[in-house]
Amino acid sequence: MVVKLMAIETNSKKDIILEVKNLKKYFYLGKKQILKAVDDVSFSIREGETLGMVGESGCGKTTCGRTCIGLYDKTDGEVLYKGQDVHKMTGKNRTDFTKEVQVIFQDPYASLNPRMTVADIIAEGIDIHHIAENAKDRRDRVYNLLDLVGLNKEHANRFVHEFSGGQRQRIGIARALAVEPKFIVSDEPISALDVSVQAQIVNLLIKLQKEMDLTYLFIAHDLSMVKHISDRVIVMYLGSIVELTTSYELYEKPLHPYTKGLLSAIPIPSPKIERTRQRIKLLGDIPSPINLPDGCRFKDRCHFSKEICKVERPLLKEIEKDHYVACHLF
Amino acid sequence: MGKLLEVNNLKVSYHTYAGEVQSVRGVDFSLCEGETLAIVGESGCGKSVTAKSIMGLIQTPPGEIKTGSKIIYRSKSVLDFNKKQLLQYRGAESSMIFQDALTSLNPTMTVGKQIIENITTHNKVKKNVAEERAMEMLKLVGIPDPEIRIKQYPHEFSGGMRQRVMIAIALACNPKLLIADEPTTSLDVSIQAQIIDLIVELQNKLGTAVILITHDLGVVARIAKNVIVMYSGKIMEYGSCDDIFYNSRHPYTRALLNSVPRIDLKNKQDLFQIEGTPPDLLDPPKGCPFSTRCKYCMNICLEHEADKIVFDGDHFAYCWLYDSRAPKVDITQQNGSEVNGD
Amino acid sequence: MNIEALKDFEIIGCEGTDKNVISRPTITYWQDAWRRLKKNKIAITSILVLIALAVLVIIGPTMRHYDYISIKAAEKNTAPNAKYWFGTDNLGRDLYARTWLGARVSMTVALVCTAIQILIGSIYGGTMAYLGGRTDDVMMRIIEFMTSMPSLLVTILVMLVLGNNMFALLIALSVTSWCETARQMRGLILQLKTSEYVLAARALGASPKRIIIKHLIPNTLGILILITASSIPTYIFTEAGLSFLGMGLQPPDISLGILISFGQQSMDFYPYQLFYPALILCITVLAFNLLGDGLRDALDPRLRQ
Numbered sequence: 006m007v008v009k010l011m012a013i014e015t016n017s018k019k020d021i022i023l024e025v026k027n028l029k030k031y032f033y034l035g036k037k038q039i040l041k042a043v044d045d046v047s048f049s050i051r052e053g054e055t056l057g058m059v060g061e062s063g064c065g066k067t068t069c070g071r072t073c074i075g076l077y078d079k080t081d082g083e084v085l086y087k088g089q090d091v092h093k094m095t096g097k098n099r100t101d102f103t104k105e106v107q108v109i110f111q112d113p114y115a116s117l118n119p120r121m122t123v124a125d126i127i128a129e130g131i132d133i134h135h136i137a138e139n140a141k142d143r144r145d146r147v148y149n150l151l152d153l154v155g156l157n158k159e160h161a162n163r164f165v166h167e168f169s170g171g172q173r174q175r176i177g178i179a180r181a182l183a184v185e186p187k188f189i190v191s192d193e194p195i196s197a198l199d200v201s202v203q204a205q206i207v208n209l210l211i212k213l214q215k216e217m218d219l220t221y222l223f224i225a226h227d228l229s230m231v232k233h234i235s236d237r238v239i240v241m242y243l244g245s246i247v248e249l250t251t252s253y254e255l256y257e258k259p260l261h262p263y264t265k266g267l268l269s270a271i272p273i274p275s276p277k278i279e280r281t282r283q284r285i286k287l288l289g290d291i292p293s294p295i296n297l298p299d300g301c302r303f304k305d306r307c308h309f310s311k312e313i314c315k316v317e318r319p320l321l322k323e324i325e326k327d328h329y330v331a332c333h334l335f
Numbered sequence: 336m337g338k339l340l341e342v343n344n345l346k347v348s349y350h351t352y353a354g355e356v357q358s359v360r361g362v363d364f365s366l367c368e369g370e371t372l373a374i375v376g377e378s379g380c381g382k383s384v385t386a387k388s389i390m391g392l393i394q395t396p397p398g399e400i401k402t403g404s405k406i407i408y409r410s411k412s413v414l415d416f417n418k419k420q421l422l423q424y425r426g427a428e429s430s431m432i433f434q435d436a437l438t439s440l441n442p443t444m445t446v447g448k449q450i451i452e453n454i455t456t457h458n459k460v461k462k463n464v465a466e467e468r469a470m471e472m473l474k475l476v477g478i479p480d481p482e483i484r485i486k487q488y489p490h491e492f493s494g495g496m497r498q499r500v501m502i503a504i505a506l507a508c509n510p511k512l513l514i515a516d517e518p519t520t521s522l523d524v525s526i527q528a529q530i531i532d533l534i535v536e537l538q539n540k541l542g543t544a545v546i547l548i549t550h551d552l553g554v555v556a557r558i559a560k561n562v563i564v565m566y567s568g569k570i571m572e573y574g575s576c577d578d579i580f581y582n583s584r585h586p587y588t589r590a591l592l593n594s595v596p597r598i599d600l601k602n603k604q605d606l607f608q609i610e611g612t613p614p615d616l617l618d619p620p621k622g623c624p625f626s627t628r629c630k631y632c633m634n635i636c637l638e639h640e641a642d643k644i645v646f647d648g649d650h651f652a653y654c655w656l657y658d659s660r661a662p663k664v665d666i667t668q669q670n671g672s673e674v675n676g677d
Numbered sequence: 678m679n680i681e682a683l684k685d686f687e688i689i690g691c692e693g694t695d696k697n698v699i700s701r702p703t704i705t706y707w708q709d710a711w712r713r714l715k716k717n718k719i720a721i722t723s724i725l726v727l728i729a730l731a732v733l734v735i736i737g738p739t740m741r742h743y744d745y746i747s748i749k750a751a752e753k754n755t756a757p758n759a760k761y762w763f764g765t766d767n768l769g770r771d772l773y774a775r776t777w778l779g780a781r782v783s784m785t786v787a788l789v790c791t792a793i794q795i796l797i798g799s800i801y802g803g804t805m806a807y808l809g810g811r812t813d814d815v816m817m818r819i820i821e822f823m824t825s826m827p828s829l830l831v832t833i834l835v836m837l838v839l840g841n842n843m844f845a846l847l848i849a850l851s852v853t854s855w856c857e858t859a860r861q862m863r864g865l866i867l868q869l870k871t872s873e874y875v876l877a878a879r880a881l882g883a884s885p886k887r888i889i890i891k892h893l894i895p896n897t898l899g900i901l902i903l904i905t906a907s908s909i910p911t912y913i914f915t916e917a918g919l920s921f922l923g924m925g926l927q928p929p930d931i932s933l934g935i936l937i938s939f940g941q942q943s944m945d946f947y948p949y950q951l952f953y954p955a956l957i958l959c960i961t962v963l964a965f966n967l968l969g970d971g972l973r974d975a976l977d978p979r980l981r982q
Contacts, residue, residue, distance in 0.1 A: 071876075076879060103882030108880045112873055166706075228524070229598040275580060275597075275599075276580050277577075286532075352712075626691070631690070632689055635685035662687075
């Protein structure tokens, strides 16, 4: 089934930098078990915007992010970066792509090589692409990057295990910025950090975006943080997009039953509100993404399940301006 | 309401190769029966170590509970329990559930056996009586088809279900105190809501007092009656839920509240960020631990730890700003002025 | 209020303080491991013993300037005395020199075989893990074939075919031992390959060569050191056993196994001829094993406090 391409916003002056068309990523686990991690996902990102991608375990957001930048091979569909197919890039195109598109990872403890100094980690991109002219230039760039992310020069010769989680994440950000990228995929960059440190990192990312004119794909499971940083938000469930709209609309007028349930489940740091709010409780557990049944993936947990939901998978449709939902209720 | 638990001047250190890490540096609080107390703080603030001390789970060495520390449970001193008393206390009077259910449950024992083990360790009952009770517990925590599930192993359950199993084991002997150490941190949001609702429901049914350790302020707002805010091994502020959220006095509490994004606010608010990282517990600062990161730090904050200042009722904080000699500041001004918001 | 008190309560904020300072001195993984090793007294004693053995192995044979080859019938089978520290054998040769010469041969065999095992094993295992897929399957089948044969039998067969010289011995000992190392390296590389920092390097555009050299190999050095420390004593023992049985080196070559074999023959009359070579063998193997245990504790990242 081919999903209709999204209508491109005519009042947006910025170009589309990343376009994902009917992307599928399946994992074949043997014994006829298929894990459809990303199942027919389409969206586009404009230059300078922050697109948030949110969802619970098994929704495929991390897989989607990594497939979009070519770290995983795709099973079907297309990912176009500035018009070029990401999975077919070779040679110079591929090299340029790795300079323009970078990643920040979730686990600050696993994403940095414990045997390398901070300077070597940050300068890895510089070394690979020969961006620095000589050793002094390399050192200066590393110092600048450390300064940019709020660390000190002396940290350059230290090792990763001497730093806290938040500081390591900053090192990861510095590493991504070293190649002067245009588009950064942030794969759960704050999930492993303490609450007060999350604010530091998010504020840093916002600041960098303004200063360096970056585009972000921000993947996280914390809907509050995603809403805070993003212009538009995609809500994913078991490999499909269920809702896509602006971050404002998402909270003010959620349309999909899953989105409503998700928002209802988020505890709000205000006792009065918590005591008096009406909650929509999602039934049951999140099903396993292996060997998904036909029809809508959400049908077993949905309060509004109908006959058609058991049989036919709903398509993503534009219900209102800039507000897309995949649900048979609409 | 009788006082169930009283903690006085609790000081716990760990002796490592690098020196003495002072994890908890003088903590006082009390808990009544049936109450919910939340302990909030960043990682390394000592909240988990406090919980382990209450359970008698601190290994000495390398841990050390300093003399002068008191943990009184129903008028008995937990720190002076002998082995037999400790065995009777843990699991039957006071129980604990942990963050990661997968690693906290024995993967080679069926779920039923693990619940039964808790029961039979503390009560001399026949096997079938214990089995019946185990089945009851599974039903109580909302696990469907308990007759089948009771014979299954932990890896056959999903994350949320495993957490329910852990709660079933913990409450099997109807303890008066349940300590929940970050019980929902590793769970998905929708499952987290279910587990929190379950804890509240069980608490109402069984009258258990709950100490909830978390860094999620939303969860605290949902279920806590009273809140302790810890930082670097010490209590910064204590108060009722409303006090802490609407009338917080300590700059750290205020900063923490402002650094969390709110999904319900219409305008994009700036996130306040607390600069820097918590101090090294090997060499804690002389004065207030938050002094190096506090906008309102005064000279005296660097030299001396603040005295306890009591506001109305049970609301108190340790901060020099409320000393009569300090200038009057309005700490509600602590918003993210450093960041240019949209 | 006095002025001091006023100054105490003046708000100074926190702008001036450097909030990201790390107070502890920098310490690399190896420095940390060494520090932990130093604390282990048994391991340090083993290191000292091995250093002493290494020195004696080098200078021992010529230390006393006695000829250990030619036959001196007059001085045969003398017990240890001031002249001959370990006594003489049945042909009047200085046992002190011969023991250290034997130890030298045994050590050389062990070191060379370990080097071969590590080199072949890690390249083979690393390639398997890195390439994966069909190649991995085929290479794995080869390993399984090789390990299905009893290694002692293979070793003896090789010696029978190639003769009883040093070259043959080296081949025979290492022909099956690299398989286990390959398996271990494969497991380790598979694990490292999927770590996030390797993923990050790929995202930065790193070539496979760069990933292998900069990211994979440095993180395998710890395991390789452990394999080395535990392989060396195994080879010393195996060689001694083979030579004792007459399957390994033959006289006039000298090794600890050959000396032990001779000593065993005259054990009832001249026990010292067995005692000293056996003692040196045991001390060497024990020292390596204890050092290996200490290294394992020191290098294990999970034990870091």
